[in-house]
Amino acid sequence: MQRTATPRHYLMVKPTYFDVEYAINPWMDPTVPTFAKVALEQWTRLHDLYLELGHRVDVLEPLPGLPDMVFAANGAMVVNGKVLVARFLHPQRQPESAAFHGWFRDRGFREIRQARWTNEGEGDCLVSGDRILAGSGFRTSTEAHAEIGDFFGLPAITLTLTDPHYYHLDTALAVLDNHTIMYNPDAFAAESRKLLAELYPDAITASPTDAAAFGLNAVSDGRHVVLPQAAAGLIAELRRRGFIPIGVDLSELQKAGGGPKCCTLELRGTEPPRQDGGAPRQDGGAPR
Ligand code: ARG
Numbered sequence: 001m002q003r004t005a006t007p008r009h010y011l012m013v014k015p016t017y018f019d020v021e022y023a024i025n026p027w028m029d030p031t032v033p034t035f036a037k038v039a040l041e042q043w044t045r046l047h048d049l050y051l052e053l054g055h056r057v058d059v060l061e062p063l064p065g066l067p068d069m070v071f072a073a074n075g076a077m078v079v080n081g082k083v084l085v086a087r088f089l090h091p092q093r094q095p096e097s098a099a100f101h102g103w104f105r106d107r108g109f110r111e112i113r114q115a116r117w118t119n120e121g122e123g124d125c126l127v128s129g130d131r132i133l134a135g136s137g138f139r140t141s142t143e144a145h146a147e148i149g150d151f152f153g154l155p156a157i158t159l160t161l162t163d164p165h166y167y168h169l170d171t172a173l174a175v176l177d178n179h180t181i182m183y184n185p186d187a188f189a190a191e192s193r194k195l196l197a198e199l200y201p202d203a204i205t206a207s208p209t210d211a212a213a214f215g216l217n218a219v220s221d222g223r224h225v226v227l228p229q230a231a232a233g234l235i236a237e238l239r240r241r242g243f244i245p246i247g248v249d250l251s252e253l254q255k256a257g258g259g260p261k262c263c264t265l266e267l268r269g270t271e272p273p274r275q276d277g278g279a280p281r282q283d284g285g286a287p288r
Helices: 036-052 096-106 142-152 190-199 208-212 232-240
Strands: 009-013 056-060 076-079 082-085 112-114 125-128 131-136 156-160 173-175 181-183 224-228 244-248
Touching (some): 009 036, 036 244, 076 096, 082 142, 096 112, 131 142, 224 232, 232 244
Parallel strands (some): 082 112, 131 156, 224 244
Antiparallel strands (some): 125 131, 173 181
């Protein structure tokens, strides 16, 4: 089956101040050293890969003292040019919200709101066709799911995460196209597992080994799927299903419990990708 790629618009944050200074998920161990230079090299390869694939990438300047800010997916959710800025659970990450808010405001996005309930952006909420898959259990609250659904006018389907290693939905599930997902069934409560099996009978399920390699923290444009290179089983299965998997090494960022998807916030409903750094056109295309 021939898969179709659609050009995307991403926002990324450079890992200038990346480090593991605290532990807010089981992967983080502040006694393990990190290497800033390696983190930046790995991140730059991911950034450049998106450009090679024809996507537009904007970069938000990081702030000192916010070592997790590289995980841009958590900063907001953007659909149809509307921006719902995150409200982080942990105080260590809470100041990131203002930086994201400011970035969107300065780029001319007009409908921007900070979430009222705890909401870690695309870390927990993934657009799948005309619905939003919304994770809960560790970070984003279930109250936030209703708020997200109302704000974007799309149904939000609550999925409950149960394994602290898969604390954000994007560590346990990836949207590959409007109809296809891959996920780690072991990361979900029984009723969520049942729901996923009903909604996505053709889904790819990940082995525990591939899930632990962060294989589900993947970014798809409908054809190319960027994922950690260690997720060998998923890479083979994606290829079998007609996708083009592209393995990347983000081992430094994985020390903080993050992978390619965590570093990538998709800006949906802005104008098609271009590389001139111009501001995105908003919903409806009215002049700003
Ligand atoms: N250390 C970060 C945290 O625990 C990692 C965030 C990863 N981001 C993601 N979208 N899963 O908050």
